[in-house]
Amino acid sequence: xxxxxxxxxxxxxxxxxxxxxxxxxxxxxxxxxxxxxxxxxxxxxxxxxxxxxxxxxxxxxxxxxxxxxxxxxxxxxxxxxxxxxxxxxxxxxxxxxxxxxxxxxxxxxxxxxxxxxxxxxxxxxxxxxxxxxxxxxxxxxxxxxxxxxxxxxxxxxxxxxxxxxxxxxxxxxxxxxxxxxxxxxxxxxxxxxxxxxxxxxxxxxxxxxxxxxxxxxxxxxxxxxxxxxxxxxxxxxxxxxxxxxxxxxxxxxxxxxxxxxxxxxxxxxxxxxxxxxxxxxxxxxxxxxxxxxxxxxxxxxxxxxxxxxxxx
Amino acid sequence: xxxxxxxxxxxxxxxxxxxxxxxxxxxxxxxxxxxxxxxxxxxxxxxxxxxxxxxxxxxxxxxxxxxxxxxxxxxxxxxxxxxxxxxxxxxxxxxxxxxxxxxxxxxxxxxxxxxxxxxxxxxxxxxxxxxxxxxxxxxxxxxxxxxxxxxxxxxxxxxxxxxxxxxxxxxxxxxxxxxxxxxxxxxxxxxxxxxxxxxxxxxxxxxxxxxxxxxxxxxxxxxxxxxxxxxxxxxxxxxxxxxxxxxxxxxxxxxxxxxxxxxxxxxxxxxxxxxxxxxxxxxxxxxxxxxxxxxxxxxxxxxxxxxxxxxxxxxxxxxxxxxxxxxxxxxxxxxxx
Numbered sequence: 001x002x003x004x005x006x007x008x009x010x011x012x013x014x015x016x017x018x019x020x021x022x023x024x025x026x027x028x029x030x031x032x033x034x035x036x037x038x039x040x041x042x043x044x045x046x047x048x049x050x051x052x053x054x055x056x057x058x059x060x061x062x063x064x065x066x067x068x069x070x071x072x073x074x075x076x077x078x079x080x081x082x083x084x085x086x087x088x089x090x091x092x093x094x095x096x097x098x099x100x101x102x103x104x105x106x107x108x109x110x111x112x113x114x115x116x117x118x119x120x121x122x123x124x125x126x127x128x129x130x131x132x133x134x135x136x137x138x139x140x141x142x143x144x145x146x147x148x149x150x151x152x153x154x155x156x157x158x159x160x161x162x163x164x165x166x167x168x169x170x171x172x173x174x175x176x177x178x179x180x181x182x183x184x185x186x187x188x189x190x191x192x193x194x195x196x197x198x199x200x201x202x203x204x205x206x207x208x209x210x211x212x213x214x215x216x217x218x219x220x221x222x223x224x225x226x227x228x229x230x231x232x233x234x235x236x237x238x239x240x241x242x243x244x245x246x247x248x249x250x251x252x253x254x255x256x257x258x259x260x261x262x263x264x265x266x267x268x269x270x271x272x273x274x275x276x277x278x279x280x281x282x283x284x285x286x287x288x289x290x291x292x293x294x295x296x297x298x299x300x301x302x303x304x305x306x307x308x309x310x311x312x
Numbered sequence: 313x314x315x316x317x318x319x320x321x322x323x324x325x326x327x328x329x330x331x332x333x334x335x336x337x338x339x340x341x342x343x344x345x346x347x348x349x350x351x352x353x354x355x356x357x358x359x360x361x362x363x364x365x366x367x368x369x370x371x372x373x374x375x376x377x378x379x380x381x382x383x384x385x386x387x388x389x390x391x392x393x394x395x396x397x398x399x400x401x402x403x404x405x406x407x408x409x410x411x412x413x414x415x416x417x418x419x420x421x422x423x424x425x426x427x428x429x430x431x432x433x434x435x436x437x438x439x440x441x442x443x444x445x446x447x448x449x450x451x452x453x454x455x456x457x458x459x460x461x462x463x464x465x466x467x468x469x470x471x472x473x474x475x476x477x478x479x480x481x482x483x484x485x486x487x488x489x490x491x492x493x494x495x496x497x498x499x500x501x502x503x504x505x506x507x508x509x510x511x512x513x514x515x516x517x518x519x520x521x522x523x524x525x526x527x528x529x530x531x532x533x534x535x536x537x538x539x540x541x542x543x544x545x546x547x548x549x550x551x552x553x554x555x556x557x558x559x560x561x562x563x564x565x566x567x568x569x570x571x572x573x574x575x576x577x578x579x580x581x582x583x584x585x586x587x588x589x590x591x592x593x594x595x596x597x598x599x600x601x602x603x604x605x606x607x608x609x610x611x612x613x614x615x616x617x618x619x620x621x622x623x624x625x626x627x628x629x630x631x632x633x634x635x636x637x638x639x640x641x642x643x644x645x646x647x648x649x
Binding site: 207208209211212213214215216217218219222226227230231304305306307 | 378380407408409410411412413416417419421424425426427428429430431438439441442473475486489493
């Protein structure tokens with residue numbers, strides 16, 4: 001298990017490095033000189049050359065990539081064009097808000113989705129199974145920003161139960177301010193996870209080892225958890241792991257709608273300001289987190305299923 | 313004279329007596345009458361072989377003895393008596409109480425029978441949940457029983473996962489698990505079919521040895537006559553959902569009475585003396601069990617069928633003591649044709 005974890009971690013590092021290299025190349029392929037964009041149309045050629053030099057844009061592309069990697073290793077993601085603050089500092093100030101939002105959204109939606117899927121598979125064709133099926137398909141098809149807008153309208157504007165602006169102060173305030181955005185991002189995942197768990201539960205329930213477990217008179221609760229769900233939950237774990245990428249893009253909208261601080265809001269603001277070092281730094285950190293999420297889901301699956309530990 | 317359920321009972325009394333059991337399956341194409349009026353006794357401490365071609369109902373009978381029939385199956389008639397209980401009427405909790413305590417089962421495919429995500433030790437400890445032993449004691453018992461089924465280095469195997477073992481080893485683990493529960497009745501549903509010939513003989517020898525050591529009754533389901541002859545004391549032959557012949561292994565193999573049993577033995581490759589290009593088969597196929605034939609189920613394929621076979625359903629006639637067959641040829645009042 002440890003050997004598998006180390007191998008997977010090494011692979012993840014390589015994936016992040018390739019992603020960064022692609023990102024830098026893409027920024028170069030995009031028409032327009034970043035220095036011109038930063039300095040505006042009235043900049044003198046000398047100033048442009050100076051800025052290009054200070055940004056390292058006069059170097060050949062491979063050197064730029066290597067320099068960038070070297071800087072990352074030193075924790076240096078570049079400097080804010082306007083304030084000259086460290087990008088790493090800015091990004092890591094905003095990151096916790098987004099991470100908490102995404103984690104809470106994953107936790108509540110995965111827990112409810114797995115429980116619902118499990119119940120639906122065990123009590124097939126009951127009214128709760130049917131209702132869960134209808135609601136799942138319904139919520140899957142609603143984009144999270146639409147859900148966020150309606151959540152604000154109903155719970156903040158009409159009912160006035162929950163705040164809709166900002167991230168709140170202190171622990172209690174933070175929790176109350178998390179409810180609506182985490183609901184808006186997570187709700188469609190409840191449906192996804194429930195449908196997937198239900199389908200794979202139904203498949204695993206027909207496996208021979210489940211019948212053998214019954215032939216030994218094992219308790220149904222143990223059969224459900226250790227013999228069925230432990231295998232049936234694996235596709236859902238993979239789904240959630242890769243879903244973190246979607247959650248980040250959902251967070252971009254939801255943070256703007258709820259006027260919350262966070263990576264999503266930071267990226268939107270920086271793109272509007274053409275503040276490329278911050279965009280690059282934020283996307284880099286986001287990429288690393290998405291790769292990390294995939295790594296974690298792979299490790300969870302390897303922990304659940306020993307057969308997965310032998311293949312990379 | 314027809315042989316009823318009680319007349320074949322041995323002195324000791326049967327462990328399980330199946331009496332006129334009928335099982336239907338509800339399918340999209342109609343109701344399949346998979347078992348019809350099957351009566352059979354499993355004697356204490358003896359090995360009963362259940363033979364017949366695929367689709368004859370032998371697995372259905374085996375699964376109905378442990379209450380693991382598919383959801384679309386219904387016991388429409390009959391009783392399964394074990395002691396003073398009728399298992400045919402048991403609810404889920406009643407079955408769970410018997411399984412893994414009085415009745416255990418070994419399945420056909422050892423590759424899929426074990427849980428792939430739990431190690432052998434965990435699975436062998438889990439099935440001992442009824443025992444009031446410490447975890448270390450349960451572990452020690454698991455090691456002991458892995459030794460009983462001749463698995464080398466049993467203590468090390470507890471930490472191994474099923475996919476790290478060969479098919480033969482996995483079936484040994486399944487046998488060890490079944491015996492660990494000290495059942496009165498062990499149901500073995502074609503336990504060697506998925507294994508190659510050398511392994512098959514090893515497993516059969518092992519079952520024979522362990523059955524003698526533990527003294528449990530075994531219902532051995534197989535379509536391999538050689539292994540049945542090797543292992544079983546009694547044999548029951550099934551055809552198209554009916555019990556067509558039953559008796560001691562000696563009687564069945566040396567003096568088969570039912571034309572189906574005779575045909576089945578004639579098709580056994582081990583019994584063919586002369587080299588042949590084409591292996592013998594029984595011409596024709598099983599009747600449609602959604603509409604079982606009125607007379608004898610085997611009539612359409614029987615070389616000796618005559619008028620009465622089409623109209624009258626044959627009862628189980630006595631051929632010898634403890635040996636009976638469902639064939640009009642055995643009717644003492646009927647002149648043999």
